[in-house]
Amino acid sequence: MVVGKIVNTTHVSDAHLSLTDSKSFELLEFLNNIADEQSLELRDITTLVKHTLPLYPSIPVGFREKLKRLVSKSLPLLNHIIGFVASLKGSPETEIYKTFLIDVASEEINCLFNYLGAVRNAVELRLVQSVFMGSKLYNCLATSLSVTDYMAILKNQVQFALLRGCSQKLKSLGELLSAFLSFHPAYACDVLFGEIVLQSSLSLECFTQTLKATSRLAQSRLYRGLTRFLSKVSNESNSTSIYNVLEKTGFAGSNYRELIELKAPILRRVIITLECHGTRIACYEGLIDAFGKHEPAHDADVCQLLVMILQSFSQETKELLSHQERFLNAVTARLSSQDTLIRERTMFIGKLLTNGKLSFDSPFQIHTPSFNKPESEAINLESLKPSGELSSNKKDHQLERKINSLKLSEGTASNHSIFFLKDLLNEFNKTSKSRYGLTELLEITVSLVRQKKDFKTEVDFYADSLISTLSTLSNSFEEQNFEEWKTNAIVSILVTAPHKVFTLIKVLFEADLSLQQRMSILSSLALAARELRGLNDQMIVKLEDCSWKPPKNGSTAQLSNKTQKLVKDTVLQEGTVTWKSRKLSKDLEKRTNENRFQAVAAKFFFPLAHGWLNGIDLGPYDKMFKQHYLTTLRLILSAADPHSELNQMCEMMLLVMKSAEEQDIIIQT
Structure with missing residues (x-):
């Protein structure tokens, strides 16, 4: 090891030394030796960051590649570089470091996969998340990279990690995917599901395995992100594929608040069809309470969802629910409203729940899309690609x-x-x-x-x-x-x-x-x-x-x-x-x-x-x-x-x- 020599001889001002200079030979020898090591000591990291990386633009291409590979295998080294850039506080040297970091993140697409493979505990996993998904790396590069450019880099890293993920790290990978959705609420959802998960059968299969292995909290966030994406592309022609995607991934259903947030009626119908009886009952109970409050902002959605859920119940179940106090109280509260539309919706749902026993003549109807559980398990991934910006059809x-x-x-x-x-x-x-x-x-x-x-x-x-x-x-x-x-x-x-x-x-x-x-x-x-x-x-x-x-x-x-x-x-x-x-x-x-x-x-x-x-x-x-x-x-x-x-x-x-x-x-x- 020639660490001591490099520390004393290299500096930014030496960036253009000719390769005949002995100092450059020492530098190349140092890089040649250290790039093949499995782990780095703190003094090696310090030497690389302070004295070697400033020479990055002038060293031979082969050694640049070695430097990038080295960083792609060492999260402590990457973290040290990010911290050092922050300490420079706008010095001209920062552009060299930022260029290097961008090259590493965009060209060494196995970085995230390597770091994930080295994770041994929750603390190390949080460090990986903070660097990539917690904007630590992005904040370092923000003046040189737009958020959309950074998302493109993250996409390649996440895609590689998902397709190459080993069975022992699937739980950690699920946590990373969940954190990825939080990085940019708008773009991340499109990227993860539109450009990675639903791009191929293999990607979908890998995502499914990851979902099943990860924590409940991460599962919940990922399912919520998936349904949000599907709400933008859903229509009656691809409803079968959407059902099969959700069923394949093990999706068990959404609570009533999440259903209200999903504005695509056909997706709501698909999810309700997919849910088990117990989950539907839980959704019904939440919706009937919201039904009684009849808040103007959500009343149309609540009533439509109630109709969908009631249509999925048997006559015996509806008979039982129609005698519950919460339903009767909700109807009483709504019928006292001066809003004609509120009363019309109330009577329509009342007739549906009582199997037509409630006598009320009115042409008013709450329309819902029809959908039946498909016999085929086929998934047409092409039909799930957005045909335009945020259009549900x-x-x-x-x-x-x-x-x-x-x-x-x-x-x-x-x-x-x-x-x-x-x-x-x-x-x-x-x-x-x-x-x-x-x-x-x-x-x-x-x-x-x-x-x-x-x-x-x-x-x-x-x-x-x-x-x-x-x-x-x-x-x-x-x-x-x-x-x-x-x-x-x-x-x-x-x-x-x-x-x-x-x-x-x-x-x-x-x-x-x-x-x-x-x-x-x-x-x-x-x-x-x-x-x-x-x-x-x-x-x-x-x-x-x-x-x-x-x-x-x-x-x-x-x-x-x-x-x-x-x-x-x-x-x-x-x-x-x-x-x-x-x-x-x-x-x-x-x-x-x-x-x-x-x-x-x-x-x-x-x-x-x-x-x-x-x-x-x-x-x-x-x-x-x-x-x-x-x-x-x-x-x-x-x-x-x-x-x-x-x-x-x-x-x-x-x-x-x-x-x-x-x-x-x-x-x-």
Whole structure:
């Protein structure tokens, strides 16, 4: 071993030594010796990282390959390199290390497989997960690699590990696949199931074996990811293949909440057909409780699922269930509703459960797709490949494209070629590589999300990723109107998918944000609450405003007069952030006939109120932030009226106000 010599003789400045130099010979001798060793000592790792890798661009190709193979077999070495890059803090040398890491991850596709094979306990498995799936490696490469590029690298690593996985490591592999889904909620699901598992019979078989061997928690996450993917590609023509895939993988069914989340009716029918009687009964019990609450946001889904489950029961089972107190109480509660549709659904389900004994003449029906357990076990994997972006069937996809093209071509905002939210996310993730500026992307977000308000499957699927991306954006290049368009973009997502407010609140409390980013989130929550309530704030761009042409080359935006108020009320230029509390005048408020905030008011208010009561401390900006926080809570509370939990909200608001008074927070009126 010649470690000592290398430590003393090699340095970044020696990168271009000729191979006739003795130091270069010593370097090559060191590499030649160490590359064939099974394990590395700490001093060897230190030598490689500090003194050898800076020479990576200038050493012969054969030795570069040896270096990459060496790292592909040693997780401690890879981990040490990542840590060393972080310690360099932007030094020019970091680009050499990043290039090397990208080469290793993309060319040595057996890295993950090798590291997994060396795992001896849960601690080592968590280390592998944190490096690949926990974004440790990605954070190191983020300035050189987009998230989509990194996902492509992960795909090859995961695919190799899945196809080559040994029986002794299947449990650990299942944990890794589960962690893979968490890395990027939108893309990872498409990649794992659309580009790996369902690409071939062999991949599906390997995935099935892995599923059966892994932990219950990992199984649950993987099954949930699989059904989410299948919900995007399901239609009546491939329902047999979907059934056989789920049956082959050992899928036992979903709980009622998961069934509600799956928006494809044919997939719901397939899953219910696949479930055993006990699982159906458990789903029924959850659904009948939700049926009694008749929440507007989910009532149509709950009723459709109840019909599907009841159609699968025998007459004896339905007779027994029809006399249960929970069913009778649910029917009584719903029949007292003033909503005709609620009463119609109630009577239809009541007639079905009582086998027609309930007398009620009405043409109203709840339609459900038909499906019978297939006799064949054949699986047509080609039929499970998405025919378009997030379309559950070809007809819907064509309709979506037609609507989008009409809206975009009729207006003047069609100077971009983004028609799907996945493409939009991709542009945000490209950062400096995108052909759009950040402000322009935010404008496109407002237009695109609001145009897709009726395509819930797509918006719901990408909402989490969009919210996380938008809320953590910062105006690094001081683009004009950035903050108001950012707020508009977040509001557009919240009013289209209000139940995703939990994601935004989670970012507020858990992410490492600047004061400006936190203030922007609070502004978005308040304005979204008001719009959902039916109030019209002029600073929020609605669908009818989306025909505006984005400014280019410094041109002035035609919407600046509409968004200027938002700048004045939520942010001051030059980075100073304030919130001006004011009584909104009547001409800024136009009530609509629909109040969509009632169904989600509690989800907006209570987490924020609890967050205050649990304690907030932003140091020198604490009072400024808390004043803005109080104003947000008050706006949300005012929008919540009327609400069944309004008294509880008011009581909690009093506690918040009392706490603010004790902290000398000025309560503006």
